[in-house]
Amino acid sequence: MIELEDIVKTYTKGSVSTEVLKGVSFRIEENEFVSIMGPSGTGKSTLMNILGAMDKPTGGRYSLNDTDVSTLDDNELSLLRNRSIGFVFQQFHLLDRASVLRNVMLPLVYEDGDSGDARERAEEVIEAVGLAERMHYRPTELSGGQQQRVAIARAMVTNPVIILADEPTGNLDHRNGLEILSLFQRLNSEGRTILMITHDVEEALLLADEVWICSGAPMRILDRIEPPGVKPRRADDPALVEARSHILQRLQKEADDAAR
Numbered sequence: 001m002i003e004l005e006d007i008v009k010t011y012t013k014g015s016v017s018t019e020v021l022k023g024v025s026f027r028i029e030e031n032e033f034v035s036i037m038g039p040s041g042t043g044k045s046t047l048m049n050i051l052g053a054m055d056k057p058t059g060g061r062y063s064l065n066d067t068d069v070s071t072l073d074d075n076e077l078s079l080l081r082n083r084s085i086g087f088v089f090q091q092f093h094l095l096d097r098a099s100v101l102r103n104v105m106l107p108l109v110y111e112d113g114d115s116g117d118a119r120e121r122a123e124e125v126i127e128a129v130g131l132a133e134r135m136h137y138r139p140t141e142l143s144g145g146q147q148q149r150v151a152i153a154r155a156m157v158t159n160p161v162i163i164l165a166d167e168p169t170g171n172l173d174h175r176n177g178l179e180i181l182s183l184f185q186r187l188n189s190e191g192r193t194i195l196m197i198t199h200d201v202e203e204a205l206l207l208a209d210e211v212w213i214c215s216g217a218p219m220r221i222l223d224r225i226e227p228p229g230v231k232p233r234r235a236d237d238p239a240l241v242e243a244r245s246h247i248l249q250r251l252q253k254e255a256d257d258a259a260r
């Protein structure tokens with residue numbers, strides 16, 4: 001369903017170019033949950049922006065559901081972003097001047113205008129994330145965890161094939177973070193493919209089919225760990241505990257090598 005082949009991303013600033021991605025290749029199958037971990041600045045967000053069709057690679061091939069994304073024009077790209085991909089970011093990225101309902105309706109209104117169907121569908125997903133009572137609040141009147149639930153509702157509203165989440169719990173406390181993860185768990189069990197970047201190893205392991213460990217300059221996927229045990233795992237699940245120490249060692253070694 002997602003296939004990257006030799007993706008290259010080079011940023012050029014003046015006479016300096018930085019190769020952030022150089023020959024990144026992988027496949028992600030439908031309904032897979034992949035967690036991505038790695039030190040800061042390795043290119044995780046850069047990769048995700050390419051997957052989300054928010055940024056174009058300098059080279060290589062990216063196909064999403066058998067569509068070669070590199071052949072799409074700007075209109076087709078925005079359709080793809082709007083219809084097939086759901087985004088969740090660390091900073092929520094909501095419109096502060098619009099209500100919860102308006103925020104969640106936005107991806108639908110963008111295409112179909114302000115129809116009653118759009119409103120109904122938005123109400124349905126707002127209810128699904130447990131915010132029916134906050135429908136007419138503004139984001140600034142909500143807690144961080146609630147704002148992130150609005151962002152998830154907005155990401156779900158078009159029924160996208162994939163959800164891309166870049167540190168979705170990075171601004172939340174532990175309890176709110178777990179609530180967000182349980183929403184991802186539900187989406188994944190309903191068949192959605194999810195790619196999540198996180199710095200929290202326990203979080204990376206709770207729901208993942210695979211945890212990918214990256215290193216940078218340029219980015220490589222060093223290791224793909226398939227945690228054993230049935231998901232959602234519990235933090236005290238022995239399989240999780242063992243995978244956790246393996247990943248922590250891997251990340252530590254990476255940090256040591258980078259410092260050398």
Ligand SMILES: Nc1ncnc2c1ncn2[C@@H]1O[C@H](COP(=O)(O)OP(=O)(O)OP(=O)(O)O)[C@@H](O)[C@H]1O
Pocket residue numbers: 011012013018020038039040041042043044045046047
């Ligand atoms: N628009 C840009 N122009 C130039 N360089 C950029 C740009 N965006 C990112 N970079 C560079 O690309 C590299 C990777 O950045 P990226 O944001 O992808 O890292 P990351 O792995 O997501 O880090 P973090 O864990 O801190 O979020 C960094 O060295 C950064 O300076």
Ligand SMILES: [Mg+2]
Pocket residue numbers: 044045046166
């Ligand atoms: Mg990042």
